[in-house]
Every structure is written in C-alpha cells, then in structure tokens.
Amino acid sequence: MTKEKIESILAGYATNKKEGLLPILQDIQAQNGYLTEEILAEVGKYLNLPANKIYGVATFYDQFRFSPCGQFHIRICRGTSCHLFGSSTYLERLETGLKVKAGHVSRDKKVSIEITSCMGACESAPVIRVNDEYHTHVTEEGLKALIQSIKEKTK
Amino acid sequence: MGSVTSNDTREFLVEKILKNYSNIFDKATSERLALIRRHKVEQPVLYIGTGTCGLIAGADKTLEAVKNYLSQRNLQAEIVRVGCLGLCSAEPLLDVQMPGKARVSFHKATEDKVEGLLNSVFHHSLDPEAVLGQMTHESQEEWPNIPVVSQLPYFSMQQRIILQNAGIISPYLIDDYIANGGYKSLYKTVLNYTSDKVCELVDQSELRGRGGGGYPTGKKWQVTLNTGSDQKYLICNADESDPGAFMNRAIIEGDPHRVLEGIAIASYAIGANNAYIYLRSDYTQSLAILEYAINQAKQYGFLGNNIFGSGFNLNIFIRQGAGAFVCGEETAMIASIEGRRGMPQAKPPYPAEKGLFGHPTIVNNVETLANIPTIIEHGPLWFKSVGTRESKGTKIFSLAGKSTHTGFIEIPMGITIAEIVHSIAGGVKNGKRLKAIQLGGPSGVCIPASNTETAIGYETLQDIDASIGLGGLIILDEDTCMVNLAKYFMGFLQKESCGKCIPCREGTRRMLQILDEVTRRPKEESSHETLERFKGVVELESLARVIRDTSLCGLGQNAPNPVLSSLKWFRDEFEEHIFDRKCQAGMCHDLRTFFIDASVCNGCNICLRKCPEGAIIGSVKMPHFIIESKCTGCGLCFDSCKFNAIYYK
Numbered sequence: 001m002t003k004e005k006i007e008s009i010l011a012g013y014a015t016n017k018k019e020g021l022l023p024i025l026q027d028i029q030a031q032n033g034y035l036t037e038e039i040l041a042e043v044g045k046y047l048n049l050p051a052n053k054i055y056g057v058a059t060f061y062d063q064f065r066f067s068p069c070g071q072f073h074i075r076i077c078r079g080t081s082c083h084l085f086g087s088s089t090y091l092e093r094l095e096t097g098l099k100v101k102a103g104h105v106s107r108d109k110k111v112s113i114e115i116t117s118c119m120g121a122c123e124s125a126p127v128i129r130v131n132d133e134y135h136t137h138v139t140e141e142g143l144k145a146l147i148q149s150i151k152e153k154t155k
Numbered sequence: 156m157g158s159v160t161s162n163d164t165r166e167f168l169v170e171k172i173l174k175n176y177s178n179i180f181d182k183a184t185s186e187r188l189a190l191i192r193r194h195k196v197e198q199p200v201l202y203i204g205t206g207t208c209g210l211i212a213g214a215d216k217t218l219e220a221v222k223n224y225l226s227q228r229n230l231q232a233e234i235v236r237v238g239c240l241g242l243c244s245a246e247p248l249l250d251v252q253m254p255g256k257a258r259v260s261f262h263k264a265t266e267d268k269v270e271g272l273l274n275s276v277f278h279h280s281l282d283p284e285a286v287l288g289q290m291t292h293e294s295q296e297e298w299p300n301i302p303v304v305s306q307l308p309y310f311s312m313q314q315r316i317i318l319q320n321a322g323i324i325s326p327y328l329i330d331d332y333i334a335n336g337g338y339k340s341l342y343k344t345v346l347n348y349t350s351d352k353v354c355e356l357v358d359q360s361e362l363r364g365r366g367g368g369g370y371p372t373g374k375k376w377q378v379t380l381n382t383g384s385d386q387k388y389l390i391c392n393a394d395e396s397d398p399g400a401f402m403n404r405a406i407i408e409g410d411p412h413r414v415l416e417g418i419a420i421a422s423y424a425i426g427a428n429n430a431y432i433y434l435r436s437d438y439t440q441s442l443a444i445l446e447y448a449i450n451q452a453k454q455y456g457f458l459g460n461n462i463f464g465s466g467f468n469l470n471i472f473i474r475q476g477a478g479a480f481v482c483g484e485e486t487a488m489i490a491s492i493e494g495r496r497g498m499p500q501a502k503p504p505y506p507a508e509k510g511l512f513g514h515p516t517i518v519n520n521v522e523t524l525a526n527i528p529t530i531i532e533h534g535p536l537w538f539k540s541v542g543t544r545e546s547k548g549t550k551i552f553s554l555a556g557k558s559t560h561t562g563f564i565e566i567p568m569g570i571t572i573a574e575i576v577h578s579i580a581g582g583v584k585n586g587k588r589l590k591a592i593q594l595g596g597p598s599g600v601c602i603p604a605s606n607t608e609t610a611i612g613y614e615t616l617q618d619i620d621a622s623i624g625l626g627g628l629i630i631l632d633e634d635t636c637m638v639n640l641a642k643y644f645m646g647f648l649q650k651e652s653c654g655k656c657i658p659c660r661e662g663t664r665r666m667l668q669i670l671d672e673v674t675r676r677p678k679e680e681s682s683h684e685t686l687e688r689f690k691g692v693v694e695l696e697s698l699a700r701v702i703r704d705t706s707l708c709g710l711g712q713n714a715p716n717p718v719l720s721s722l723k724w725f726r727d728e729f730e731e732h733i734f735d736r737k738c739q740a741g742m743c744h745d746l747r748t749f750f751i752d753a754s755v756c757n758g759c760n761i762c763l764r765k766c767p768e769g770a771i772i773g774s775v776k777m778p779h780f781i782i783e784s785k786c787t788g789c790g791l792c793f794d795s796c797k798f799n800a801i802y803y804k
Contacts, residue, residue: 018495019512020494021494022475023474026477056496057495060479060496061479078398079398080399080555080627081556081561083640084640116437117398117647118401120208121243122401122556123208123212123246123561124211134211136211
C-alpha cells in the first residue's frame with residue numbers, strides 16, 4: 001500500500017483522536033487486505049500514538065491480519081452448532097488435505113484457512129466459506145470434492 | 156435497495172399516521188395506508204428473505220432467478236427484500252402476494268425451483284408440499300387447503316412483539332415501518348414526556364436487560380439521568396459473539412428502525428446526544444442495513460438535530476467490533492470504542508456513572524432497546540401483562556443444534572424449555588432422544604433433559620443454576636458427548652480470555668489442559684502421569700470455583716459454567732472418560748476403539764502401511780486385525796480404508 005493511499009484514508013479521520021484507531025485499521029485492512037509495520041507507523045504518526053501501542057491493539061483483536069490471505073481463503077465455522085455436526089474433523093481434513101494450518105497461508109500463497117467463531121447460519125451447519133462462496137451442510141464426500149477442486153485450481 | 160418514496164407519501168405517513176395517536180383513520184386514509192402496508196396490492200408482490208441466513212442458503216440466487224423469470228415473461232411485479240421470518244431451516248423463503256389474494260410463503264425456494272413455484276402461483280394452483288403457509292388478512296381471499304403461517308406449531312406458541320415486523324416488512328423501507336406504527340413512540344416521547352417520565356415508565360414496565368445481566372433497565376437509566384455531566388452516551392450492544400446466537404442480527408436485519416427508535420428514546424431518557432452501535436464485525440449485511448436505515452431516518456428528521464421540533468438532538472454512530480468475544484462486556488466495549496484493547500475494568504465505578512470518555516454511559520443490548528418503542532406505545536401495564544410474576548415481557552431465543560426446526564423465536568416468559576424443544580422446535584432431529592439443552596452460549600450451562608420442565612424466566616432458571624444469557628439455545632441429542640462439549644467451550648473461552656486477570660487467563664488454560672487429558676489416550680502412560688491426570692481431574696471442580704469467585708469480569712466469572720454444570724448433571728460421563736477411557740457418543744476421537752470387519756476387509760494392506768503405531772497386522776489379501784492395546788485411536792486407518800471395513804465403538 002502506497003503512502004499516498006494511507007494518507008487518503010487517514011484524511012477522513014480526526015488527528016490525535018485515539019478513538020479513530022480501530023475504524024482506521026479496519027478501513028485500511030478492507031482496502032489492503034492486511035496490515036504491515038509501515039502502515040502502523042504511519043497511523044501512529046497521524047494519531048500521535050507510539051507504533052508499539054497500535055501494534056498491541058491490532059494484535060489483541062482477531063480481525064486484524066499481518067499477512068495477506070491466500071488466493072483461496074477458506075473460512076471454517078467453529079460455532080457450537082457446527083461443532084456438533086463435526087466441524088472439528090472437517091478442520092483436520094482441510095488442514096491435512098491442503099497442507100495448511102489454520103491461521104496460516106500455504107507456501108505458494110494460494111490457500112489460507114481461517115477459523116471463525118460463528119457465521120450465524122447454524123441451520124446450515126457445518127458451514128465452510130471459500131472466498132465469497134458458502135458451502136452448507138458439508139459432508140465428508142462434499143469436503144473431499146471441495147479439497148480436490150481447490151487442489152486442482154491451485155496446481 | 157428500497158425504492159425512493161415520493162415526498163407526498165412521506166408527508167402523508169408522517170402527518171396522518173405517525174402523528175395520529177388515536178390509530179383511528181378516516182376511509183381515505185385507511186385505503187391509502189392499506190396500499191402502503193401492502194394489504195391491498197395492484198400488482199403481484201414477491202418477498203424474498205435476504206437476511207444473512209437466507210443469503211447463505213442461496214437467497215441471492217433465488218432473487219436473480221425471480222428477476223429473470225419476470226423479465227423473460229415481461230411481467231410487472233414488485234420485489235421486496237425482507238429480513239428473516241425466524242424459521243431459518245426453511246430458507247430461502249419466497250413469498251408471493253397476488254392482487255386480492257393472501258400472501259403465500261414457499262419454503263426452501265432455491266433458484267432451480269423458482270420457475271415451477273412462480274408458475275404454480277400465477278396459475279393459481281399451489282403445490283402444498285412447496286408451501287410453508289399463507290399470511291392472511293381480512294381484506295384478502297385465502298388460498299384453499301393451505302395452512303396459515305401463524306397457526307403452524309413453530310409460530311403458534313410464539314408471541315411476536317419485537318419481531319412483529321421481521322420477515323414481513325422491508326428493512327430497507329422506512330415507510331413500511333411508519334405504516335406499521337413506527338416512530339410513533341419517539342414522537343410521543345420527545346413532545347410529551349420529560350426524561351424522568353420515560354425512565355419512570357420503563358422502570359414501571361419492569362423490563363430487565365436482555366444481554367445476560369438482567370439488571371432492571373429503568374433503574375440503570377435513572378442513575379445516568381441523575382449523574383451530572385455535560386455529555387452522556389448511549390451504546391447499543393450488538394456485538395453478538397456467542398457462537399450459536401443470532402437473534403440480535405435477526406432484529407437488526409428484520410426491523411432496523413425499531414432498534415433506531417429504541418436508541419432514540421433511550422438517549423432522550425438519559426439525556427444523551429450521541430449514541431453508538433457496537434456491531435459485530437462479521438455482520439456485514441447488518442452493517443449495510445443499519446447504515447441505510449440511519450440515513451433514511453435522518454432524511455425524515457427522526458435523527459439528527461431538533462427531532463420533531465423538540466430541540467432534542469441525536470447522532471448515531473456505528474462502530475464495528477474487531478472480533479473479540481470479551482468486548483460484549485460493557486467496560487471492555489467502552490475501551491474498544493475509545494480505541495484501546497478491549498479489556499474490562501473493575502466496577503465500580505459503573506459505566507452508568509463514569510463510562511465512555513469518562514462520561515456517564517448506558518450500555519443496552521439490541522433486544523432491550525427494541526422493547527422500548529412498544530412499552531411507550533402500549534404503556535408499562537400492557538408490557539407487564541406479558542410474562543411471569545418476576546420476568547416480564549418476551550424473550551427471543553435462537554434455536555440451533557440437533558432440533559428439527561432451527562431459527563429464532565420470540566416467546567413470552569414462562570413457557571417451559573420442554574415446550575420450546577418439543578412443540579416449537581419440533582423435537583430432536585431424526586427421532587433421537589433429547590439429552591440436554593445448552594443455554595446461554597459458551598459461558599452458559601447445560602440443562603439435562605430431566606430438568607426441561609423449568610419455565611423460562613430470570614428467577615426460575617436461577618433455581619436450577621442456569622441463566623438466560625443472551626438467549627442462545629442449543630439442543631443436544633444422545634450422540635453428543637458432554638465432556639467434548641465442555642472442552643469445546645473451554646477452548647473457546649481460553650482463546651477469548653483477554654489476559655488481564657490471572658484466574659481467567661491461567662485458570663481457563665489449566666482447565667482446558669485437564670479436559671484435554673481426559674479426552675486423550677496416550678500410547679504409553681507412566682504411573683506418575685496417571686497420578687497427575689487423576690489429581691487434575693479431582694482439582695477441576697475446585698479450580699472452577701476459584702475462577703468463578705475471583706475473576707474480574709463476567710467472562711471469567713462465567714467461564715467455568717459449562718464444566719461445572721456438566722459435572723453436576725453428567726458426572727458419570729466424565730467418570731466413563733477418566734476410568735474406562737471410553738466415549739459413548741464417539742465425539743472424543745482419541746478415545747475411539749477401531750475394529751476391522753473381517754467379512755468386508757479384502758486385505759489391501761493400505762491401513763497396515765498407514766498405521767503409525769504398527770497396531771494393524773495381517774497379510775496381503777487376508778482380513779487384517781487391529782491390536783487394541785497398541786491402537787491410539789488416531790483414525791488414520793479409518794480414513795484411509797476404501798472399503799469401509801473399519802468401524803469404531
């Protein structure tokens with residue numbers, strides 16, 4: 001992300017006002033996909049806050065990422081309902097099948113897995129979201145097919 | 156998005172409907188109102204449930220299919236996007252209202268079914284299988300042999316006050332809300348009542364906070380009103396982070412203006428000119444709807460400066476949460492809005508006296524605020540007539556888990572849990588036996604099937620050591636392992652512990668470790684390790700008590716609840732895991748014992764090669780065998796068998 005772009009986002013917020021920190025970081029992440037040290041430093045200068053404080057806040061919240069998502073960003077719901085329908089097994093299957101650990105990106109930067117606490121679609125449990133596409137009522141076979149299709153697309 | 160209404164309609168609604176207290180209209184007004192309310196329609200109207208649950212079930216594709224159908228046939232029809240009706244397991248829902256006919260609702264209307272469904276309704280011959288029911292009105296002709304939605308078992312026991320509009324009107328049209336009596340209470344409040352009076356009315360209604368605490372709302376407001384300060388704040392808590400709870404989202408996506416009206420009245424009551432809505436970050440759909448609704452309300456003059464010429468100003472800001480469970484706690488939420496880590500603070504001082512930016516602040520849940528317009532409209536006595544002696548009004552629950560129907564329901568306090576499970580939710584899926592109910596999210600409790608005759612209410616539930624919490628109700632069948640579930644919740648809470656106080660930070664981690672050990676079967680365990688494991692288990696209960704008594708905030712204090720309640724009601728299941736190392740339900744994977752069905756196994760040798768422990772023996776083309784004492788239950792053989800010859804107990 002260029003410095004100009006960060007500045008254009010920051011211009012929408014009042015300087016020196018700490019309360020704008022989370023919205024600023026959310027805005028930047030929405031456009032850039034993730035946060036970097038340079039971005040935190042820029043934001044720090046603008047809000048007159050030490051960068052380490054900002055880093056402390058950003059790492060406290062699950063929403064902020066410090067590395068880009070993969071081309072296929074898989075979000076698996078680990079809510080209670082999905083858990084009852086076996087999402088823990090499916091998470092293991094995804095991790096071993098695609099060789100990526102949850103919360104990480106594969107070496108070729110093509111696949112990443114993220115755990116979400118609840119997507120609020122408990123009636124469709126278990127739910128897996130790949131980029132913007134939802135896979136509901138996931139079964140063993142369905143997951144196998146999903147893993148296979150992702151593997152083929154990332155070859 | 157909603158269509159732009161003419162100034163004429165707006166003036167009509169505001170002057171003739173909103174400002175008319177009596178609700179008695181002349182003929183011309185009634186007729187015009189019937190058109191806006193869509194009781195009388197001149198062209199077919201198609202309603203599609205596009206709440207988050209609907210979208211995940213494929214409502215956006217249904218919407219596209221509907222648009223294609225209409226344009227291909229050159230048909231004129233109005234398409235209305237509505238919120239969720241509450242029966243999420245029937246999504247996507249497509250309702251059609253033909254002129255003069257009752258609105259008929261199709262369930263599971265996926266894109267491939269749209270053509271058939273619309274053909275059937277346009278040719279006036281419905282397939283009863285595809286129909287959920289019809290919503291009747293006295294001025295409309297009913298469809299023959301189609302059940303009425305409000306008489307379906309799922310809906311008949313509900314009393315929908317907050318959710319009266321959810322799934323019926325469009326969240327994108329403020330006119331729909333005004334036509335159904337919306338913003339009337341705000342008008343009445345700012346022009347006729349003092350702040351004192353509003354607090355008094357809410358206090359008289361005996362409304363209690365719906366976010367889990369259950370503190371009387373009116374009392375809380377009075378504290379803030381009586382605290383001198385140049386600035387006061389209202390925060391609407393919409394950070395619904397409990398996994399398996401989605402009723403706040405349902406209110407926002409179904410009827411956003413009700414929430415805004417509640418916020419406006421509450422702000423007026425405590426003397427706040429700025430209000431924040433702290434919305435969970437994952438709720439992108441809710442965010443879009445709220446932003447749209449706030450803009451509309453501003454255009455109509457219901458928010459902003461000098462509301463209804465009363466001199467009362469109010470600005471509403473939306474703050475997105477950033478994915479921290481602990482931010483549902485009010486002091487942590489305040490810290491988060493201020494731009495700090497969402498860590499709770501010791502109380503007192505309570506936020507009602509010293510909160511956001513050091514000013515008196517009221518934090519109310521979405522559902523609490525959504526109750527306010529009705530209390531003002533019908534009066535505290537009417538509100539008190541609903542519910543039980545101690546708990547007034549209704550409560551929204553989200554039903555999830557192993558029930559036949561899932562979704563969210565609004566029931567009057569006093570209904571028993573058994574009624575919810577068996578009558579409303581349609582019992583347990585696939586005819587299985589009910590084992591327990593999990594109430595109140597990760598820091599809630601389990602209620603065994605034997606205790607489900609308990610009525611819903613703050614006091615009645617307290618008698619069995621439970622609490623309503625936010626209102627997540629998860630139905631567990633006989634295939635659920637309570638130890639595994641306790642471990643799951645503990646894992647969640649341990650991850651979400653903010654780390655400020657030691658009992659919660661270290662205690663939850665230790666409890667998770669102990670539960671982990673209970674659900675594992677190490678290959679080799681020395682006698683020392685066995686002793687440690689038993690010691691841990693013995694200490695589980697006392698550790699839970701210490702965490703409960705010494706943690707700083709609600710998250711920590713309630714963190715041991717799932718373990719304590721499971722231990723109380725399902726102690727035998729824990730003992731089975733510890734002593735017999737068995738999990739009846741089969742959910743604890745490490746405790747599974749695998750067997751090979753000799754009649755199916757063809758001796759392909761794959762499992763033998765995969766087994767890391769060398770626990771499988773057998774020669775090629777001969778049935779294999781698993782040595783139980785060597786098996787660690789990893790399940791690799793089970794996953795690799797192509798002939799389904801391996802099973803577990």
